[in-house]
Structure formats: C-alpha cells, structure tokens
Amino acid sequence: MLPLQIELRNFLAYRAPPPISFAGIGLACLTGRNGVGKSSLLDAMTWALWGRARARRDEDLIHLGQDDMSVALDFEQAGLRYRVQRRRSRTSAGSRGALDFWVLGELGPRLINENNMRRTQAKINETLRLDYETFVHSAFLQQGRADAFTLKTAAERKRILSEILGLEQWANYESEAKTRLTTNAAVMELMQGELGHIDAEVKRAPQLQAELDSAQQALAAAQAELDQVSAAYDKVANSSLALRRENENLRELTSRIADRQSDIRAVSSEISRQQERIESCQQIITQSEEIKAGYAQLQAARNSQSALAEQLAQQQELQRRCHQLERELAEQAAALERDAHVIRERIRALQGAVSAAAEHDLADLQAQLASLESLAARRDQANRTVQALREERTALLAQQATLRSEGTAINERLERLGRADGATCPLCGGALTAQHRDDMLAQLQAQRDDMRQVYRDCNMALGEIDKRREAQERDLLLWAQRLRNMPGLQQRMGAASEHARRAQAAQADLQLERQSLQQLEARLQAENYGQELRRQLAQARAEQKRIGYDENSHDELRAKLKAYHRYDQEQTRLEFARQNLPEAQRAHAEATNRWRALQSAQAQDQAKQAQLQDSITALQEQVKLERELRDQVDQQRATVLAANERKTIAQQELLAIEAGRVNKERLEAQLGASRHQASLLSELRVAFGRDGVPAMIIDSAIPELETNANALLARMTEGRMSIALSTQRQRASGDMQETLDIAIADELGTRPYELYSGGEAFRINFALRIALSKLLAQRAGSQLRALFIDEGFGSQDEIGRASLVDAISAIRSDFDLILVITHIDDLRDSFPLHLLVEKTAEGTTVSWQ
Incomplete structure (x- = not known):
C-alpha cells in the first residue's frame, strides 16, 4: 500500500x-x-x-x-x-x-x-x-x-x-482438511453400512427362492379358478343392462300414458265448453225481435241527447266566462286597495321619521366622541411602546440564554482541560504542554468573565424595561375603562345623523303621498276601474238568455237513456251469437273425434305396460345371479393379484441380491480408497496446524x-x-x-x-x-x-x-x-x-x- x-x-x-x-x-x-x-x-x-x-x-x-x-x-x-x-x-x-x-x-x-x-x-x-x-x-x-x-x-x-x-491461510487449510476428513469419515460409515446390508440380504436368498416357488404354484391355481367363474359370469353379464333398458322403456311408457290421460281430460273439457257455447248462442237468437225494438228506442234517445248536450256545453262555457270576468274585476279592486294600504303605511313611516329626529341632540354627541377619539390615539401610541419594550425584553432574555449555554460549554471545556493528564490537548488535539494549558485556561476564563459582565448588563436593562412597561400598562388600564363607552357612543352618533337626514327627506315626501291616497280612495268609491271587463260581462249574460237551455227536459232524456241502455249490450251479444254458432258446432265435432282417437291409443299402451312389467320381473332374478358371480370374479382376481405380487416381490428381491453381490466389490474398492484418503488428510491436518x-x-x-x-x-x-x-x-x-x-x-x-x-x-x-x-x-x-x-x-x-x-x-x-x-x-x-x-x-x- x-x-x-x-x-x-x-x-x-x-x-x-x-x-x-x-x-x-x-x-x-x-x-x-x-x-x-x-x-x-x-x-x-x-x-x-x-x-x-x-x-x-x-x-x-x-x-x-x-x-x-x-x-x-x-x-x-x-x-x-x-x-x-x-x-x-x-x-x-x-x-x-x-x-x-x-x-x-x-x-x-x-x-x-x-x-x-x-x-x-x-x-x-x-x-x-x-x-x-x-x-x-x-x-x-x-x-x-x-x-x-x-x-x-x-x-x-x-x-x-x-x-x-x-x-492465516494455513489455518484455513487446516480447517478445510478437518472438514474433508469429517466428510470422508461420514462417507466411509455409509459404505460400511451398505456392505453390512448387502451381506444380510445375501443370507436371505434361499428363503426368498422358496417363497417364489410357493407364489408361482398359488398363482396357477388361482388363475384356473378365475377362468371358470369368469365363463359363468359372461353368460349373465348383460342382465343389468337389459334390466336398465326395460325399466327405462317402462318409465317412458308410463309417462306417455299419464300425458295422454291429461290430454283426454283436456279434450273432454273442450267438448263440454263448446256445447255450452252452442246452447248460449241459440238462447240469445230466440230473443232477436225484442232486442231489435229496444235498440231502436235507444238510438232515437241518443240523437236527442246530442242536441241537448251541445246546448249544455254552450251554457257552461258562458257561465265560466262570466265567473272569470267577475274575478278579474274583483282583482282590480283588490289591487287598488293594496296600493292605498301601502301609501298609508309610507305616510305613517314618514311621520315617525320626522318625530324621531327631534329626540337626538347631535351637537352634544359630536363633542363627546371627539374627546374619546383623542384618548384612543394616545392608547394606540402606548400599546406600540409596550410592544417595543416586550420585544426588547425578549431579545435580552434570548441573549441571556445564549450566554448561559456558552458559559456552560466554557465550564465543560475548563473542566476537561483541568482533568487532562495526557500528552494530547482534549480541546484542539495538539500537544498538551504546561504553557499551552495555562494559555488555554486564561483564554477561557477571560471569555467567561466577559460573558458574566454582559449577563449583568442584561439584568439591569431588563429592570429598566419592566419599570417603563408597568407605567404604560397602568395608563392603558385607566384609558381602557373610559374607552369602553366609545363603541356605543359611535353607534348613537351614527343613528342621530341618519335620523336627521331621514327627517329632511320625509317632510318633502309626506305631502305627495297624501295626495296619491286621496286619488285612489275616490276611484274605489266611484268604481272607476275595469270598464272593458264590465262590458264583456253584460254581453255574456245576454248570450245565456238567447240559448234557452232547459235543464228539466235534459233530466227526463237522461232517465230514458238509462232505461234503454241494456239493449246496447244485448244487440252486441245477438250479433256475436249469430257469428260464433257455426264455429262452436264445428269445434264440438272435432273435439269428439280427437277424444275417441286418444281412448284407442291409451288402451294399446296399457297392454304394452303389462308386458314390460312381466319382463322386468324375470330380468331382476338374472341381475341377482350376475352380482353374485361378479363378486366371485372380483375375489378370485384379488387372489390372483396377491399371488402375482408375492411372486414379483420375491423375484425383485432376488435380483436386488444379485445386484448387491456385484455392488459389493465396487464398494469395497471405494472403501479402501477412502481409508487411504483419510490417512492423507490426517497428515495434512497436522502439517497445516500450528506446529506444522x-x-x-x-x-x-x-x-x-x-x-x-x-x-x-x-x-x-x-x-x-x-x-x-x-x-x-x-x-x-x-x-x-x-x-x-x-x-x-x-x-x-x-x-x-x-x-x-x-x-x-x-x-x-x-x-x-x-x-x-x-x-x-x-x-x-x-x-x-x-x-x-x-x-x-x-x-x-x-x-x-x-x-x-x-x-x-x-x-x-x-x-x-x-x-x-x-x-x-x-x-x-x-x-x-x-x-x-x-x-x-x-x-x-x-x-x-
């Protein structure tokens, strides 16, 4: 590096x-x-x-x-x-x-x-x-x-x-040698176990050969018995299928018979219904002369009813028109009366405004309000002064908090420097000599003294601020009591000014409103309104007299229409009976023929039903025999399978033993190689160890x-x-x-x-x-x-x-x-x-x- x-x-x-x-x-x-x-x-x-x-x-x-x-x-x-x-x-x-x-x-x-x-x-x-x-x-x-x-x-x-x-790499080599030695020992143990298992299986070979011979003999006997039972079963093997088919045929035939019986009942009902239609039509046709006379009287009354109904409609329309005109005249009168009421209310309001203006002394209110507004200006200036003092006090308190924090930090540094006894300065990381220690102590103590003086100056300033603030707050308390009445006085002053303005306007409007009221009252008294509506009402009443509608004659005609009304329905029934009688007769004949055909087919199916029931009884006996033989076949097959399984297991175990003999030679060679490798790994473990x-x-x-x-x-x-x-x-x-x-x-x-x-x-x-x-x-x-x-x-x-x-x-x-x-x-x-x-x-x- x-x-x-x-x-x-x-x-x-x-x-x-x-x-x-x-x-x-x-x-x-x-x-x-x-x-x-x-x-x-x-x-x-x-x-x-x-x-x-x-x-x-x-x-x-x-x-x-x-x-x-x-x-x-x-x-x-x-x-x-x-x-x-x-x-x-x-x-x-x-x-x-x-x-x-x-x-x-x-x-x-x-x-x-x-x-x-x-x-x-x-x-x-x-x-x-x-x-x-x-x-x-x-x-x-x-x-x-x-x-x-x-x-x-x-x-x-x-x-x-x-x-x-x-x-350290040799320790890794030693660990790897130990791991491989452990793995090799586990493999050798597995191979030894496998060799022991092979030896035990070889000893079982004679016993397994005897079991194989016995299984082969049992298999031959079981197979012969199975062949005999299977031949008997094949003869009745289809009985269940035939029984299912016959049962299905019987169900279908039974269902068909039931359905046809429902059809027979329905056709019988149809024959009865058509017979009733024929008789009803024939009865109505026998009353045809009476029905024709009554129906002629009904038609004559209906013609008269049409003319009277037209007169009644005209009379009702004219009556509705008269009522409409009378309502419109009443509405015009009510509108004039409402206008008069509104004018009367405005006159009372104007008179009240003139009276209220005299109750307020506007000059006195103005003088009181001017005095309080001057006092409010002084209060606002005092509030600003108090706020400024509070902000200054907050700043001084924050400065004191900062000074306390910095002073605590300086005290901690002085304490760390005083406790230090090594060669390295705990504050700057440099060498800690006696001169360096004294210089640092003096510098820190001087900083702390300066901070203490600033802290005392802050305390003095806070005291002066508190005195000035308390004096201003006392004045504010007194002024607040006097200014508490200012909002009410301002409201009274506004109300007095508004009343004075309204009184001047109301005096001019009062005379005009009184003149308008006199004009409306004169029109209502003389009914000087709705002249066109009055003319239309007179015309409608004259038209009613001209039509000449007689309500008594109309009532007599209504009674006659009610008495002959049933002939309208009777005439309709007569026409319907004449049209439907041939159709009812034809439908009756067709239903009778269909009933006869259904009865014939029903007799044939009932005979087939009896034959099927006899066949099913015979097949049920064959099915019982089929089930017994099938159970015997299944049991014999299980015997054959068990014997075959015993033979197969014995053969497989004998083959496995033979394969084990071959595998034993390979495992013995591998075991020898593993033992040699274990010897080498043991030597390597020692060589890679601490003493190697x-x-x-x-x-x-x-x-x-x-x-x-x-x-x-x-x-x-x-x-x-x-x-x-x-x-x-x-x-x-x-x-x-x-x-x-x-x-x-x-x-x-x-x-x-x-x-x-x-x-x-x-x-x-x-x-x-x-x-x-x-x-x-x-x-x-x-x-x-x-x-x-x-x-x-x-x-x-x-x-x-x-x-x-x-x-x-x-x-x-x-x-x-x-x-x-x-x-x-x-x-x-x-x-x-x-x-x-x-x-x-x-x-x-x-x-x-």
Whole structure:
C-alpha cells in the first residue's frame, strides 16, 4: 500500500486544507511545532482506511464547533489506484457514518462498495492484505508507542508475526482438511453400512427362492379358478343392462300414458265448453225481435241527447266566462286597495321619521366622541411602546440564554482541560504542554468573565424595561375603562345623523303621498276601474238568455237513456251469437273425434305396460345371479393379484441380491480408497496446524528478522548491541513450548528490556519495527511500500539521532515512501523534503518545502 494523496475536512485541527500529495516523495520529514496536528495527519490515514485512530470515539475527531468531518485517501495497491472516503456527522439523535470505496481507472472513478459498511471495510482489508493492528505494529511507529511490539506477550508477538507473514491461510487449510476428513469419515460409515446390508440380504436368498416357488404354484391355481367363474359370469353379464333398458322403456311408457290421460281430460273439457257455447248462442237468437225494438228506442234517445248536450256545453262555457270576468274585476279592486294600504303605511313611516329626529341632540354627541377619539390615539401610541419594550425584553432574555449555554460549554471545556493528564490537548488535539494549558485556561476564563459582565448588563436593562412597561400598562388600564363607552357612543352618533337626514327627506315626501291616497280612495268609491271587463260581462249574460237551455227536459232524456241502455249490450251479444254458432258446432265435432282417437291409443299402451312389467320381473332374478358371480370374479382376481405380487416381490428381491453381490466389490474398492484418503488428510491436518508448516515458516523468517534488526541496531549502536529471537522455550516439565522471546545483549551481557535506558530502548524498538516492516513488505503479499515514524527522537542524544537518520537512509531503498514526524530542527534538516504543518485562524495547513 502506497499513499498518493489525502484530503481532509473538519478532522481534528484541520478545517479544509488543500489536498496533500505524496506522489514521488521518497523520503520526507513532517515537521512543525508541538500541537499543530502532525500526528493527526497519520490518524487521518488510519481512520480513512480502517476507521481507527488514537481517539476512543469518532465524535472526538470532529473539529471543535463543527458537526461533520470527512477524509479521502488515494493509494496505490498491486498496480491499481484506489480511493477510500470515510465520513462522520453528529446529529441530535446521535452520530452517523458513511464509507465509500472506489477504483480509479482511465474511464474515471468506479464505486465498488458492498451493501453495508462492515462488508465494505472487509473488502478494503482484503485489497490491502493488511489490518489496523498489523499496520500499527510494523509500518507505523506511533507517537509514544514505539515499544508496542516489544512489550507484547510472547503469544501476542507471535500472533502479530503470523499476521505479517500471512499465516492465516494455513489455518484455513487446516480447517478445510478437518472438514474433508469429517466428510470422508461420514462417507466411509455409509459404505460400511451398505456392505453390512448387502451381506444380510445375501443370507436371505434361499428363503426368498422358496417363497417364489410357493407364489408361482398359488398363482396357477388361482388363475384356473378365475377362468371358470369368469365363463359363468359372461353368460349373465348383460342382465343389468337389459334390466336398465326395460325399466327405462317402462318409465317412458308410463309417462306417455299419464300425458295422454291429461290430454283426454283436456279434450273432454273442450267438448263440454263448446256445447255450452252452442246452447248460449241459440238462447240469445230466440230473443232477436225484442232486442231489435229496444235498440231502436235507444238510438232515437241518443240523437236527442246530442242536441241537448251541445246546448249544455254552450251554457257552461258562458257561465265560466262570466265567473272569470267577475274575478278579474274583483282583482282590480283588490289591487287598488293594496296600493292605498301601502301609501298609508309610507305616510305613517314618514311621520315617525320626522318625530324621531327631534329626540337626538347631535351637537352634544359630536363633542363627546371627539374627546374619546383623542384618548384612543394616545392608547394606540402606548400599546406600540409596550410592544417595543416586550420585544426588547425578549431579545435580552434570548441573549441571556445564549450566554448561559456558552458559559456552560466554557465550564465543560475548563473542566476537561483541568482533568487532562495526557500528552494530547482534549480541546484542539495538539500537544498538551504546561504553557499551552495555562494559555488555554486564561483564554477561557477571560471569555467567561466577559460573558458574566454582559449577563449583568442584561439584568439591569431588563429592570429598566419592566419599570417603563408597568407605567404604560397602568395608563392603558385607566384609558381602557373610559374607552369602553366609545363603541356605543359611535353607534348613537351614527343613528342621530341618519335620523336627521331621514327627517329632511320625509317632510318633502309626506305631502305627495297624501295626495296619491286621496286619488285612489275616490276611484274605489266611484268604481272607476275595469270598464272593458264590465262590458264583456253584460254581453255574456245576454248570450245565456238567447240559448234557452232547459235543464228539466235534459233530466227526463237522461232517465230514458238509462232505461234503454241494456239493449246496447244485448244487440252486441245477438250479433256475436249469430257469428260464433257455426264455429262452436264445428269445434264440438272435432273435439269428439280427437277424444275417441286418444281412448284407442291409451288402451294399446296399457297392454304394452303389462308386458314390460312381466319382463322386468324375470330380468331382476338374472341381475341377482350376475352380482353374485361378479363378486366371485372380483375375489378370485384379488387372489390372483396377491399371488402375482408375492411372486414379483420375491423375484425383485432376488435380483436386488444379485445386484448387491456385484455392488459389493465396487464398494469395497471405494472403501479402501477412502481409508487411504483419510490417512492423507490426517497428515495434512497436522502439517497445516500450528506446529506444522506455519511453525516452519516462522522459524525460517526469524533469522531474516533477527539479521535485519541486528544490522540496523549495530548501525545505530556502533555494534554494541544485538537482538536474539527464540521460538521455543523449555517448560519445567522438560518438554518444549512454542514462544517468541526477545533477548537483548550489549558489551555488559544479556539483560531484560526494562533495564535499558530510554534511548537504548527506542533504538531496540526502532530496529525491530523496521525489520518487521521490511518483512511485511517482502513476504505478506500486502505490498507495503510506505513507512511512518512518528516522533520518538527526543530520547536520543545528538549521536543517537545521527545514528537513527543513518539507519533510516540505509533502508530508504526498501520503501517507496518514508515519512518521519519530528519537531526537532537539527533532525528536520537531515531530510531532503519537509512537509511543514502550521496552525492558522482557519485551521491547520500543510505545505511542502
């Protein structure tokens, strides 16, 4: 993994500096004053790649005062360029993170995320072939943690070395060997069970042959009995069918007989009905002379009725006309009377308006209203003043709330700074020196004092506002009591003005209305209206007298019409009887002939019905015999099937036994092969286990690791010190235990790590960590091409620092990028390129020099 570029936003001390490029750098020094954020840049790399940094929570990495942060890192791996971007935002409900992973090709970036952050992180680890713990224990010498590998237990050191060497694949191989061994054992168990089953079946072969012979004999006997019963059954096999046909014929014949009997009854009814028609027609024809005379009298009366009916219609129309004219005259009189009533009502209203105007003193009302309107203007101005004071008071209260919140935040920051006992400032992420602590405390306390003074000024302003507001509200209360009568006074003033205006208009209209009323009353008294209607009414009454309609003569004629009315119906019946008598006689003769034919056919069908019943009785006896024989055939067939099934089962089992004999040889060969494979898998499981190939790889890597570490250590100590690594230790019981112990020697002999000075310990740790980094770059397949060294030089004297720089220069060709972090000026000048980190008002910035 080779970092190419990093871009930060709101990460610890960094706000939004320009992207930082590492392309083509080789060896460089990351420098700047303590606390400016040098180590934070490496934290940003590890947080982007693995979501891990020195802080315990991601929220602690967000720049103070901001709610979100992001880091985007471009790196090269196996010839491809990738970009990983990690984001974190703080919300009211907690915090939320996001992770994106791209591959950067010629056609632009292509997102290769998985469906969640956990799987995307696993994909990044798989691409890097490296996790966070392995990285920080080899290629990343963190500030204050150079001894992270040395101080681990022997088991933990061996685990880290195994991860660096990529030995986890051997654990996968061991697991696969165990799985295959378990599967092979299950298969062998199945084959052994199958062989046992085959042997048991072979022992049953003689018994099965005897059962086969017995089944064949029983089958032959049952088949002979079946043939005999079947022959007897075939003779009566169609009896049921014949019985069904005869029953069907009988049902049809019975139905036909019943239907014909209904027809006979219907024809008999028709004969009776036609006979009644003939007799009715003959009776009416005998009364023909009487009917003719009465009908002639009826016709004469109807002619007279027509003339009188015409006179009556004319009389009724003229009477209706007279009533209509009389109603119209009455309506004209009523209309004139209504107009007079309306005028009388208007005269009374005008007189009331003139009287009401005198009851209001308009001048006094105007004076009272002017006084109250002046008072209302003063009230409105006071309300505006009170509103302005309330708004000013609200603003001061809001300012106090903000001051309390900010003051609480400052107190929390003072408390965090007072509790801090580490080397990192909890507020800005920089180095926490005594001077830095005092400066921060003084700055925060000064801010808090300024806020307290502003808070006290707000309290004084609030008191003055409350006094002015209370005085204005007292005046408003008094004015409100006086202004309570203003709406009523305004209504009275409006009413008085309206009454005065109406009185002036009413005085002029009153004389005109009185003149109109006198004219209408004169016309009604003289009946001076509807002259044309009166003329038409006189003409209608004269026409009534001219017609001369006699109502008594008309009543006598109506009585005569009623007496002769029945002859109208009798004449119609006589004509109908003369027309229908021949048809009734013909229909009677036809119905009589049809009845005779039906009676003859009914006698023939009844004879057939008796014959069918005799045939059905004989067939029912044959059907009983057919059922008995069919049951015997079914039982015998079941016997034949059972015997045949026994024969077939015995034959199949014998064939299966024969096939088992053939299959036994194949299974025995396969079982031998599986046993051989089980032996191989057992050996592979041991070889892939912890004490097998992985132990051999570690044993082969230890000399290289020891050689590289000693070469660097000798360079830094002028050959005075050396390291020895051992992978086995003898237990008290005498057997050997797997371990990874570190033995350190100098010109005084071998001593524990804890007895060396700080400078010597750092050189030991540095040599081991560089050797681990080289081993990781060469063997793990992770293509580690970068080395990061964060501080640690403060424990070295001038000679020691020169030795470290010489050692770093010696391993320069093993890495594409070596980045050394320091604030020591003379050490900084030993490197060709400087990445200067500076803190500004807009956040920390980085520039190459």
